Amino acid sequence: MIEVEKLKKVYSDLAKGEFVALAGISFRAQPGEIFGLLGPNGAGKTTALRILSTVLRPSSGLVRINGFDVMTHPAEVRRSIGFVSNNTAIYDRMTAWEMVEYFGKLYDIPEDRLKDRMEMIFQQLAMGDIRDVPGAKMSTGMKQKVSIARAMVHDPPVLIFDEASVGLDVMVARSLLKIIASLRDEGKCVIFSTHIMREVERICDRVAILYRGCILDEGTLPELSERHQQNDFEELFFEMLSNYDRERAEKLAAGGSPS
Amino acid sequence: MNWKHVKLIFSRELRDQLRDRRTLFTITILPILLYPLMGMLMLQVAQFSREHPVQIKILGSENIPESPRLVDGEQLYSRVGIESIAPLVKISSSALPELDNEKLQTQATEMLNKGDQDLIVIFKPRFREYMDQLAQTQVGEMVEGDLLDESDRGLEVILTRSRDQSQIAYNRWQIAIEAWQQEWIATKLKGAGFDPRLVRPLHIAPVDVAPEATRRAIVWSKILPFIMLIWALTGAFYPAVDLCAGEKERGTLETLLSSPARRREIVWGKLLTVIFFSCMTALLNLGSMQFTASLLSNQLAAGGARGLAESLGTPPIYAIGWLTLALIPMASLFSALALAVAALARSTKEGQYYLMPLLLMMLPFVMIPMLPGIELSLGTSLMPVTGMVLLSRALVEGQYLEAVRYLPIVAVVTITCCLLAIRWAVRQFESESVMFRENERWDLRMWITSIWRERDFTASVMEAMLCGAIILVVKFFASLASTEPISDFAGLSKAVLIGQLALILTPTLLMAIMLTKSVRTSLRVNAPKPIDFAVCILLAIAFHPLAMWFSTAVTTVYPLSPAMIEATSGITKTIIDTPLWMILLTLAVLPAFCEEVAFRGFIFGGLIRQNGVLRAILVSALFFGLTHGVLQQSISASFMGMLLGWVAWRTGGIVCTIAMHLIHNSLSILLSRAATSETSPAWLDLFVTFEKGGFHYDASWTTVSIVLSIACLWILYVRSSDSIVANESRTVDRPLTD
Numbered sequence: 001m002i003e004v005e006k007l008k009k010v011y012s013d014l015a016k017g018e019f020v021a022l023a024g025i026s027f028r029a030q031p032g033e034i035f036g037l038l039g040p041n042g043a044g045k046t047t048a049l050r051i052l053s054t055v056l057r058p059s060s061g062l063v064r065i066n067g068f069d070v071m072t073h074p075a076e077v078r079r080s081i082g083f084v085s086n087n088t089a090i091y092d093r094m095t096a097w098e099m100v101e102y103f104g105k106l107y108d109i110p111e112d113r114l115k116d117r118m119e120m121i122f123q124q125l126a127m128g129d130i131r132d133v134p135g136a137k138m139s140t141g142m143k144q145k146v147s148i149a150r151a152m153v154h155d156p157p158v159l160i161f162d163e164a165s166v167g168l169d170v171m172v173a174r175s176l177l178k179i180i181a182s183l184r185d186e187g188k189c190v191i192f193s194t195h196i197m198r199e200v201e202r203i204c205d206r207v208a209i210l211y212r213g214c215i216l217d218e219g220t221l222p223e224l225s226e227r228h229q230q231n232d233f234e235e236l237f238f239e240m241l242s243n244y245d246r247e248r249a250e251k252l253a254a255g256g257s258p259s
Numbered sequence: 260m261n262w263k264h265v266k267l268i269f270s271r272e273l274r275d276q277l278r279d280r281r282t283l284f285t286i287t288i289l290p291i292l293l294y295p296l297m298g299m300l301m302l303q304v305a306q307f308s309r310e311h312p313v314q315i316k317i318l319g320s321e322n323i324p325e326s327p328r329l330v331d332g333e334q335l336y337s338r339v340g341i342e343s344i345a346p347l348v349k350i351s352s353s354a355l356p357e358l359d360n361e362k363l364q365t366q367a368t369e370m371l372n373k374g375d376q377d378l379i380v381i382f383k384p385r386f387r388e389y390m391d392q393l394a395q396t397q398v399g400e401m402v403e404g405d406l407l408d409e410s411d412r413g414l415e416v417i418l419t420r421s422r423d424q425s426q427i428a429y430n431r432w433q434i435a436i437e438a439w440q441q442e443w444i445a446t447k448l449k450g451a452g453f454d455p456r457l458v459r460p461l462h463i464a465p466v467d468v469a470p471e472a473t474r475r476a477i478v479w480s481k482i483l484p485f486i487m488l489i490w491a492l493t494g495a496f497y498p499a500v501d502l503c504a505g506e507k508e509r510g511t512l513e514t515l516l517s518s519p520a521r522r523r524e525i526v527w528g529k530l531l532t533v534i535f536f537s538c539m540t541a542l543l544n545l546g547s548m549q550f551t552a553s554l555l556s557n558q559l560a561a562g563g564a565r566g567l568a569e570s571l572g573t574p575p576i577y578a579i580g581w582l583t584l585a586l587i588p589m590a591s592l593f594s595a596l597a598l599a600v601a602a603l604a605r606s607t608k609e610g611q612y613y614l615m616p617l618l619l620m621m622l623p624f625v626m627i628p629m630l631p632g633i634e635l636s637l638g639t640s641l642m643p644v645t646g647m648v649l650l651s652r653a654l655v656e657g658q659y660l661e662a663v664r665y666l667p668i669v670a671v672v673t674i675t676c677c678l679l680a681i682r683w684a685v686r687q688f689e690s691e692s693v694m695f696r697e698n699e700r701w702d703l704r705m706w707i708t709s710i711w712r713e714r715d716f717t718a719s720v721m722e723a724m725l726c727g728a729i730i731l732v733v734k735f736f737a738s739l740a741s742t743e744p745i746s747d748f749a750g751l752s753k754a755v756l757i758g759q760l761a762l763i764l765t766p767t768l769l770m771a772i773m774l775t776k777s778v779r780t781s782l783r784v785n786a787p788k789p790i791d792f793a794v795c796i797l798l799a800i801a802f803h804p805l806a807m808w809f810s811t812a813v814t815t816v817y818p819l820s821p822a823m824i825e826a827t828s829g830i831t832k833t834i835i836d837t838p839l840w841m842i843l844l845t846l847a848v849l850p851a852f853c854e855e856v857a858f859r860g861f862i863f864g865g866l867i868r869q870n871g872v873l874r875a876i877l878v879s880a881l882f883f884g885l886t887h888g889v890l891q892q893s894i895s896a897s898f899m900g901m902l903l904g905w906v907a908w909r910t911g912g913i914v915c916t917i918a919m920h921l922i923h924n925s926l927s928i929l930l931s932r933a934a935t936s937e938t939s940p941a942w943l944d945l946f947v948t949f950e951k952g953g954f955h956y957d958a959s960w961t962t963v964s965i966v967l968s969i970a971c972l973w974i975l976y977v978r979s980s981d982s983i984v985a986n987e988s989r990t991v992d993r994p995l996t997d
Binding site for chain 2: 018050053054055056057075078079081083085089090091092093094102103105106107108147150
């Protein structure tokens, strides 16, 4: 469903010059699976997901979603995904219903089907009470629900959540994780990026640990625990990052390339 | 392109903006309130100043001649011509105090400064005596007063321009005293047995043959297009910033970019919204202004100012129709430009900073038509915005023949500008670096370090633009410094050497050394294929008649001023008098090398990046043209620059363009010299006709040369060897895909 091969992204920045945001990462995610992309801030998670959603262009490598290449068939890719970003961005002067309807129409869903689909989603996400509330008057949790509804409206096979739980209170975050889990149960392929270990432990079937643009390791949680001989996932995460930094520093000291 | 998506985005943006109170206030409430309030205020101020009586103090009333009467008690004596102002002047008269002139003036100044009086009029002690004597004097006789000091017999008026009332009092007094003088002369003439009409024997009444519609529209035809375009520009700004920078700031743009709508569809949807608001702002302002003006004109007519009221009256409805028609392309142009510029901004605040320079750049084009004597002509119709303003003015004034004559040119210029602006806006939305610019902290040292660190093999787009701008600025200041006209070879060679080596080549080389990793690559010094080179040589010769024809056409449309002809005559004389090799070296070899290195080398190489072939050809040609200083030369050089740019692109370097430039300049010099020489080779007559010290190509050779040029261009186009295209594409950044 999602195939990422040697994906590389290089940015040009005033302070750092050309810097590598993604250094040739590879991973795969299957239908009916929640694939976690775990990493600290600046690891490259958002860059990777923006490339998956065709908003950014890869510098090199291959990304295929639902069989479509992001470079050659971006329009098909966009029809195959639902993208929820971390800033819960919705239009302030549109109601929840209008916002979801707008995106539904952009996906060319016929009027009658769209209405049925929206009724179902609003019921599923318990959004009946915010149906006519404009974005400016919504709480963060409400906005996030609208974003999810907007991403689900065309019933895409792939859903991408980019740090979607950031800034949400415990209740809303919990409800969000439940929704994501239910999407997996519907057979969707879900990519879920976060820097919160507990969320990964709760819902992810497989996880890739991303740090400084590289995937340090990938697998199911039991596989990772076994490989690194560490049952505490938080400890495991810190050890991997520390080891990577130490090896990198040693390479630099030896005059080698940092990556 | 999916127009359903465009319609959807347009409808959403429109609804969104209409729900924004700030937008509604700017486009509807403000114009509805602004003009009536302004009109009311103006009317009241005008009425106040018109009806408020002024105080005039007359000192020395005993010295005023008894006949004709000037003062009637505390008012001016009402006579023909001053009936309306007589009640608005309050006179207080007193005898002339026994003071010397200096003290008298001090006293008058005090009265004025206190505000008790608005004007002081002093009739000198012997004023009446002088006037009486003057009336009885025969031609050739001397009047006693002629020998007297002016200060003893004259009339002195003291005012203070620091107060408007004093100025108004002075104006009214002038009218009154002029009428009094006329009557005094008429009385004296009558007394001497002459017809008093001798004072003003002619009564000239002009006959205005302009159609009534034109007369009614004469004031508005100048004001309305200006007001309309200013508001169209202003009306495009806020929505453009909100739809680009605002969406970026709120984070909704990323959501939209990941939807099935393509970038082009998003731009069109947003563009239509901005155009809508731009048009609405302009139309509502026009409507409100028009409504207020018609009310004002009624008031003015009621107040007696019938002439002013007529010219301010409502223009015919079709005038508004023409303006509305002209508004659409103009609003489209402004909106596309505003959208492209606003896309650069990361926040609404930043967007406002970026749009202000755009407004300032547009203003001269809107204001040129307001200058006296500027009319619709071939020259003005070629100017973007200006041409459209003048066209709409001609339509409003009912000059349809003129308008139809220039309509195709104005339409082509306007549509081209619109398409280029829209293309730019789309490119902005396709650019990753523009859409996802992070909030970087700008630091000069960091910036310089980053420029050095990120040097590429060729210049960046910005560096290329900067190079062009630097050359233009230094050339401008150098032209201000050199005021001496060129009259000999020493002066000519000095001007060319400084112009080419110091002002064009040096900045280019310095930038190439400092900003790029390879001087050779950045200047595009590549060996061409021998066949390409040979074709270019042939093209330069074949294209010369066309270039000459274009230059002649330019000077026909924009004739050289006599001062310019005088200034260039020295250069022409020097070209003829100087040994050929010296003049070829100065005016052909040196410019061909320096200008090609700068414009088709460094600047072109930078501009062609990011798929910018068209941009590279047009902008490098524009810079090349502008460095020639004189408008006529600039246009011709820009035309030639486009050809050279195209060749530079197809041949992948500057060697061919240097050769073409060299041949073009050499041919011009050789033919100019042959035109003034008595012994030009006979075979030249096959191609060229010499007359009046000039030359022109024969029509048959021009036709052949056109065919030859097309053949050469076709060969270069077809040959477009893969290596050349590959060479360019190495530095070409692909835009974001859809």
